[in-house]
Amino acid sequence: MKPFFSQQYPNLPPTRQVGYDGIMPGPTFMMTQGREAIVRQINQGDRASSVHLHSSFSRSPFDGWADDITEVGQYKDYYYPNRQNARTLWYHDHAVDHTAENVYFGLAGFYILKDAQEESVGLPTGQYEIPLGIMARRYNNNPADGSLWDPEVNQEVTSVYGDVIEVNGKPWPFLNVEPRKYRFRMLDLGISRTYKLYMQADQHNNQGVNFTVVGSDCGLLLRPIQTNVLTMSIAERWEVVVDFAPFAGSNVTMHNQRGVGADSDFDGTDRVMRFVVGKTVTSQQNNGAIPSPLREVPFPPNLSIANRLFEFASNGGGWHINGIGWHDVAERVLAPPKRGSIEIWELKNGGGGWSHPIHVHLVDFQVISRTGSDRSVLPYEAVALQDVVWLGPGETVRVIARFAPWPGLYMFHCHNLIHEDHEMLAAFNVTEVAG
Ligand code: C2O
Incomplete structure (x- = not known):
C-alpha cells in the first residue's frame, strides 16, 4: 500500500491516491482453485490498514477483522485457501473507523478465482473478459487542484455519492471492443452509490442493449438471465455477457438511471462509460450461444435451525x-x-x-x-x-x-x-x- 499520483483530468493537477502497489484498482490477482496463496501486505500508506478478501472463506485471523490493524511501516501475511468455486472476489481495506476513507482513496482491487467447471462453460475469456470496477468520487473545486474531496476531513457521516463516475479508476472512460461477445465482471467499488445500469446503442436510435447476467458474487448463476436494467449496489458483483455484434462501427453507452434510493444525482451521474465498437473480430473463440444451465448451484436446503x-x-x-x-x-x-x-x-x-x-x-x-x-x-x-x-x-x-x-x-x-x-x-x- 503506497501513495501515488495519477492524472485524472487533462486540465487539473494530478490526484494523490493510496493504492495497492500504487495503482487503483490494485493489481488483479488471477487465481486457480486448489492452489493456496500467501499475500504479504506491506503498509506504506497514510494510516492503519486491515485487508479483507471479500468472498473468500478465509480463516478468521486472515479475514481483515476491523481491529486487526497493520500500522504504517508494518506488514502482515494473509493466507487464502482458494478452495471455493470460481468467482469474482475483490480485496479492500477494512480498518476500524477508516474503511471508507481508505477504499475511496484507492485501496481496492480484483481477485479472480477460476476453476475447471467454469472453464468448461465456454464464456468469453482472455481479452474478451474484463473486470469493470465502478466508483463514484468527488473532487475539490475550491481550489480545483485535482485533490479528492475527503470524507473524514469533511466529517461526512452519511454518504459520499460522488458526482464523477469512474470505471477502473478513470472518469467516464471508453473501451475499444470488437463486434462480438464480452464477459464483464462488474463490481460497485463504492463507497455509497447504488446503480441501475442500462445500455444504449448511440447510433441506433438509442436502442436498448441487453445484459445477459451469468454470474453473481459467488460464481456462475444457475442459468443465464436477460435483463435491460441491472441493479448493482455497493460491493455486489454481477457478471454479464454483452454482444456487440449488431453495433460494429458505432458506440454503445452504459448509463445509470437516476433517483436510486436516497442517492444524490448530478449532471454526469446518468452515464458510466462508453464502448467503441470496432469493425473486425480477431477471434471467434467462446463467441457462441451461452449454455443453460451454467452450473449446479449448491443452494442451502430449507432446513434452517x-x-x-x-x-x-x-x-x-x-x-x-x-x-x-x-x-x-x-x-x-x-x-x-x-x-x-x-x-x-x-x-x-x-x-x-x-x-x-x-x-x-x-x-x-x-x-x-x-x-x-x-x-x-x-x-x-x-x-x-x-x-x-x-x-x-x-x-x-x-x-x-x-x-x-x-x-x-x-x-x-x-x-x-x-x-x-x-x-x-x-x-x-x-x-x-x-x-
Ligand atoms: Cu466486510 Cu467488502 O467487506
Missing part, C-alpha cells in the same frame, strides 16, 4: 444493527451460529429512506424473499448465491446460508462504507458443535 432478525437503522447521528455498534465491544457479537448449520437471517431496513447493502462475511447466501417495496427478489438474484444484498428503502430481505466451513469470529455490516465506519458493523461467532 435458527431464524434471526437484524435491523439496520440510524441512531441519532450513527448507524446501528439492532441498536449495537462496533464500539460496543461487549455486545457486538450478535449471533452464535453453529458450525455447519443453516440459518435464515431477516435483514430489515430501519427506515429513513436510506439504502443499506448488507454483507455477511464467510458465507454464500441465497436471497429468499424481499418485502416492503415494489421490488421482489430480482430474477437474477433468484438463481444466484450472493454475499451482499441491497436493502433498498423500506425493504426487508430474508437470506439463507450454511455457516461453514470454519468456526470463528466474522463480521457483517452495511457496505455503504460511511455507514460501516459509523458503527453499522457487528460480528457473529461460528461455534463448534460439541461432540
Whole structure:
C-alpha cells in the first residue's frame, strides 16, 4: 500500500491516491482453485490498514477483522485457501473507523478465482473478459487542484455519492471492443452509490442493449438471465455477457438511471462509460450461444435451525444493527451460529429512506424473499448465491446460508462504507458443535 499520483483530468493537477502497489484498482490477482496463496501486505500508506478478501472463506485471523490493524511501516501475511468455486472476489481495506476513507482513496482491487467447471462453460475469456470496477468520487473545486474531496476531513457521516463516475479508476472512460461477445465482471467499488445500469446503442436510435447476467458474487448463476436494467449496489458483483455484434462501427453507452434510493444525482451521474465498437473480430473463440444451465448451484436446503432478525437503522447521528455498534465491544457479537448449520437471517431496513447493502462475511447466501417495496427478489438474484444484498428503502430481505466451513469470529455490516465506519458493523461467532 503506497501513495501515488495519477492524472485524472487533462486540465487539473494530478490526484494523490493510496493504492495497492500504487495503482487503483490494485493489481488483479488471477487465481486457480486448489492452489493456496500467501499475500504479504506491506503498509506504506497514510494510516492503519486491515485487508479483507471479500468472498473468500478465509480463516478468521486472515479475514481483515476491523481491529486487526497493520500500522504504517508494518506488514502482515494473509493466507487464502482458494478452495471455493470460481468467482469474482475483490480485496479492500477494512480498518476500524477508516474503511471508507481508505477504499475511496484507492485501496481496492480484483481477485479472480477460476476453476475447471467454469472453464468448461465456454464464456468469453482472455481479452474478451474484463473486470469493470465502478466508483463514484468527488473532487475539490475550491481550489480545483485535482485533490479528492475527503470524507473524514469533511466529517461526512452519511454518504459520499460522488458526482464523477469512474470505471477502473478513470472518469467516464471508453473501451475499444470488437463486434462480438464480452464477459464483464462488474463490481460497485463504492463507497455509497447504488446503480441501475442500462445500455444504449448511440447510433441506433438509442436502442436498448441487453445484459445477459451469468454470474453473481459467488460464481456462475444457475442459468443465464436477460435483463435491460441491472441493479448493482455497493460491493455486489454481477457478471454479464454483452454482444456487440449488431453495433460494429458505432458506440454503445452504459448509463445509470437516476433517483436510486436516497442517492444524490448530478449532471454526469446518468452515464458510466462508453464502448467503441470496432469493425473486425480477431477471434471467434467462446463467441457462441451461452449454455443453460451454467452450473449446479449448491443452494442451502430449507432446513434452517435458527431464524434471526437484524435491523439496520440510524441512531441519532450513527448507524446501528439492532441498536449495537462496533464500539460496543461487549455486545457486538450478535449471533452464535453453529458450525455447519443453516440459518435464515431477516435483514430489515430501519427506515429513513436510506439504502443499506448488507454483507455477511464467510458465507454464500441465497436471497429468499424481499418485502416492503415494489421490488421482489430480482430474477437474477433468484438463481444466484450472493454475499451482499441491497436493502433498498423500506425493504426487508430474508437470506439463507450454511455457516461453514470454519468456526470463528466474522463480521457483517452495511457496505455503504460511511455507514460501516459509523458503527453499522457487528460480528457473529461460528461455534463448534460439541461432540
Ligand atoms: Cu467488502 Cu466486510 O467487506
